[in-house]
Amino acid sequence: MTFPRASAALARFTVLDLTRVRSGPTAVRQLADWGANVIKIDALTDDSGGEQPGGPRQGSDFQNLHRNKRAMTLNLKDPRGLAVFKRLAAKADVVIENFRPDVKARLGIDYESLRAINPGIVYGSISGFGQDGPYHKRPGFDQIAQGMGGLMSITGAPGEGPMRVGIPVADLTAGLFCAMGVLTALLERDVSGQGQWVQTSLLQAQIFMLDFQAARWLMEGDVPQQAGNNHPTSIPTGVFKTSDGYINIATTGGKIWERCAQAIGAPELLTNPDYATGPARSKNRNTLNAAINVCTQKRSTDEWVNELNAAGVPCGPIYSVDQMFADEQVKHLGIAQNVPNDEGRNIRLVGQPFTLSRTPSKMAVRPPEFGEQTAELLAEFGFSSGEITALSRDKVV
CATH class of the missing domain: 3.40.50.10540 (Crotonobetainyl-coa:carnitine coa-transferase; domain 1)
Structure with a gap:
């Protein structure tokens, strides 16, 4: 053939x-x-x-x-x-x-x-x-x-x-x-x-x-609910406003949360008992997200992407499809x-x-x-x- x-x-x-x-x-x-x-x-x-x-x-x-x-x-x-x-x-x-x-x-x-x-x-x-x-x-x-x-x-x-x-x-x-x-x-x-x-x-x-969401029910009897852009277990993880758009920020575990709080210029969040532990951050996620939004709106998405990545905090812009294909890494991957x-x-x-x-x-x-x-x-x-x-x-x- x-x-x-x-x-x-x-x-x-x-x-x-x-x-x-x-x-x-x-x-x-x-x-x-x-x-x-x-x-x-x-x-x-x-x-x-x-x-x-x-x-x-x-x-x-x-x-x-x-x-x-x-x-x-x-x-x-x-x-x-x-x-x-x-x-x-x-x-x-x-x-x-x-x-x-x-x-x-x-x-x-x-x-x-x-x-x-x-x-x-x-x-x-x-x-x-x-x-x-x-x-x-x-x-x-x-x-x-x-x-x-x-x-x-x-x-x-x-x-x-x-x-x-x-x-x-x-x-x-x-x-x-x-x-x-x-x-x-x-x-x-x-x-x-x-x-x-x-x-x-x-x-x-x-x-x-459904993966871990299904396992939550099968193993723990926990029925997952809608969480919007918030991650159901890793908090704070979600979409935050910037001066010119939005950014995704993902924190998993205390160390990354510490780096995140320092990078956005809000070290006081680390000493607040409402956010001191994973369960506390989960319970108070709405007020924590609001506090983070106050900080992230001070700079542009590109500035935060550079700043947070340099600090070792997972983050990224939120692209439309045309913007995604224009990204330098996407082009590199071919x-x-x-x-x-x-x-x-x-x-x-x-x-x-x-x-x-x-x-x-x-x-x-x-x-x-x-x-x-x-x-x-x-x-x-x-x-x-x-x-x-x-x-x-x-x-x-």
């Missing part, structure tokens, strides 16, 4: 991508960005119109999710299309889907059906609530999972009602966990020779991401990357957030057009030119 790979790290694996919208494509993106041979299966139906759920194909969202892969069309509702898919699956390493749990069985592309023809297949599934159980047939969306997973109850200012976070965190983390599960199963396959079914859901992912394309389009996307020293990831190819490489991919899987012509003529591909 001569198409450009994003990395050599996963180049030996072939992935069939049946995913849609966000959580599934997020999982597949992790594999594509590290060089897997990803084949996006575009649904060929009468109402497809060349578009997939998740926004316009040329839009930033779709482009960010589907780079570094190729695409083919296939009508899985046609028995001949199912036969084509099974020929692909017989040679593939991974299948990833995020249909409702009953859809794949109805189509005949569920794990048990594919395992029968390829015992080594690793099959990744993402659903809203799980593959079984009382809610398994419900449609799942990120905001529903944020609410049912507890996140909205602890996000936002106290007394202002539940608040969703600004990114689809349940979708994104479910995708990442699915990719992690697939990679774990591939590693295990090296020992057993057998594939397995990897399952996760938006609800599971969101609950896992996470905003151009995608090569013959059309001369401006495609600049977010790269991978970790690096490998020998087999780095890169933006190798732009996202494919609808079914762009159908004939090429079928030929690679052993379909003859006559078969490809007939399948295309009969609207199977």
